[in-house]
Amino acid sequence: MTLRENSLAILRYENYEKLPIVNFGYWGETLQKWVQEGHLTQDEIQNAGDGSENDRRIGRKLGFDFNWYSCFGGSCGIHPPFEQKVLEVREDGSKIMVDSNGVIVKVKDDIVSIPSEIDHMLKDRESWERDFKHRLQYSESRINLDALAKIPRPEERETPLGIHCGSLFGEIRNILGVEGTSYVYCDDEELYDEIIDTVGELCYKVVKRILESGVQFDFGHFWEDICFKNGPLVIPSVFAEKVGPHYKKITELLREHAIDIVSLDCDGQIDALIPIWLENGVNTMFPIEVGTWGASIAPWREKYGNAIRGVGGMNKTVFAQDYAAVDREVERLKPLVALGGYIPCMDHRIPPDAKWENVQYYCEQMRKAFQ
Incomplete structure (x- = not known):
């Protein structure tokens, strides 16, 4: 089985041959430090974005199989930019x-x-109509059609490739701010709904156009970042009512194109929003923040059963410690992997305090433990 086939089999609770050893990229400062230490060259860290050739080269040097966060998508945000x-x-x-x-x-x-x-420039109906509404409309220019046409067929891909489905609320939170989003909801709910519906329709049209190209993707992926360490930055019942239908519309479109794994990236304490995502077609949490609250796939699996999958939940702080800390982390991950439907991965980019040799050792120990 290829890495792609193994990955998808795991997330579908099917039999697989080996667990892929995956990462979520690196801080730029981390790569610069590793250049200074002689592990990499300046040329190797240029254009090292997720899934790029240099990204793969760096990963191979460390011992990773691939960077999980490899997606193709269109622009679902402000366009043209300010x-x-x-x-x-x-x-x-x-x-x-x-x-x-x-x-x-x-x-x-x-x-x-x-x-x-x-x-924030977006404050009310006037600023929405004048400066923002037209910047959140669909156009073909939002998609790199030339790059889309060059994507290999699934049988030619060694690793999974996702279709990025945009952000249905996180982008709005970026533009309005947390306080601004809350004020608009209280002061002008009609405008609040219109902003959400405009962004939701934009994301749907971008995804639809990409899928209509005939390119086959392995999973769908959303980005949100709408929680903090104590819970959501949006009222869950409001989120379910106003944003939930847009998730459902997009995830149903994905399933029409045989995409049954749909992941979502949301930092923070996400537990209150998980049932809303599950009800609307999102079934995989990526990442799973170990964080200060100790997030883990285990309690979610106990609560939701095989309806939920996960990629993440690896405590990358051990990279700044020693081999013994890495060993303890690998041992901690073993029972979680045994649950099925779960692939360990650093929750975020590997930070500058990470020691090159510790990252290599982690990959070696994970390979011994799971492959």
Whole structure:
């Protein structure tokens, strides 16, 4: 069986030959550190995006089979983007600027974390109609049709390939902000609904056009990031009522094209939203954040049975420790893999504190344990 066949068999609770050893990419700072240490060259880390040739080359050096996050999709966000421009330069060197989503952010050249949000251009019906609505409409320019035409047939692919289905609420949270999203819901529910429906219809049309090309994909994938460490950033009942139908419409379209594995990336404590996703056709959580709350596939499996699958849940902090910590993590993963429908993976990009030799050792020990 190929890596692709093994992966899909696992997530379908079928017999398989070996567990793939997968990753979720690397921070740019991590790759630069490994160049400085002599493990990689500067050329090897150029254009090393998910699923690229350099990404595969780096993974092979470490011992991974592939990067799980390999998807093709169209643009489902702000298009055309807002012009990025600096509004103010402060004494500490930080800049207040407008980003491509129309969000006012604070950035500093020597800080690589997510910028602080200062304000948002989208506030009400007037700003929606003037600046945003037309930027969330479907057009063929949202899809790279040339790249789509070059995707190999399933039997020619060694590893799984997903179709990215966009973001049905996370993109809205990006544009409006958490507070702004809440205020619009309270102040103008009709506008709130229109924004959700506009984004949902855009995502549906992009997915539909890609699938109509005849290219066959192995799984569907959504991105959201709408939870934090204590739970959702949206009221679950509101999410179910207003966003749930858009998931269902897209996942039904996927199943019409023989795509039965549908995953979703949402950081944070997601438990309150899981039943909503399951009810509307999403059946695989990727990642599964070990985080401060110790997320795991085990309690979800106990609650939802084989309806739920997972990719993730590997505690990457052991990469900054020692071989003994890696050994303990591999042992912790063994009973989870035995549940079926689960593939361990780092929850997010491998961070700069990761030691090259620890990552290699993890891949070696996982291969001994599961292959």
